Amino acid sequence: MANPLDGTAELLSELDKKLMVLLRDGRTLIGYLRSVDQFANLVLHKSIERIHVGKEYGDIPRGIFIIRGENVVLLGEIDKEKEENLPLTEVSVDEILDAQRREQQSKTDRHKMLSKALKERGLNMLSDLGHDDMY
Template sequence: MDRHFNLPTGTATLLEEVDKKLMVLLRDGRTLIGILRSVDQFANLVLHKTIERIHVGKEYGDIERGVFIVRGENVVLIGEIDREKEARQPLTRVSVDDILVAQQREQESKQEHEKLVAKALKERGLNYVPDLTHDDMF
């Protein structure tokens, strides 16, 4: 008999991923990489040896987070990390300080672009409603 028979389908498949290294994409856009230690019926996760990976262009930086509890409703995507492919990634690792500065610059650039788009549309008589979902991407 299937020991996961009373759990929702998605949660039951997560049980097979316990003790594996996973990448978790959150609704706010953050990317976490850690070892899945526990999962419940609501897909709440406990990750161990967790890092938060920040990508900007062809560079990335990792911020150590340790044990991380993720509420299931904030998870957009979960995937197992292939350690061989991770070692061959075409990205350059930089320090946390450098990647945070690059991330700030990228965010400022996006905001400036949004302002230019809003101005151009307004000049053409179009009503522009700015994207208010930046805090909740999905």
């Protein structure tokens, strides 16, 4: 017999705790869980969006953030001790956004080169056939 607290009801024990939420689109949010419903929709308070590029990170304040449950990939409590001793370097928002743009451009350039090389060999990549990444 299933435990009546299985599933989203177990999130009630996480109320008022500082959580990290990884979204389907790849964004990482950190904030205090203030509300959850039967669909695992979440309300984060004092939230930030943390962007990682290499060994650097930057935090963008987001305030109150409402998240549809279907967009949550991973959710976990933040260990305060480990958060204070991150093996990463914090940089300004402008610096991390610039690094993120450069990283994305580099990925796009590599994808284009791979696509071109495959086309020269008579092959097409799935994204060239109208299939986009799931994000």
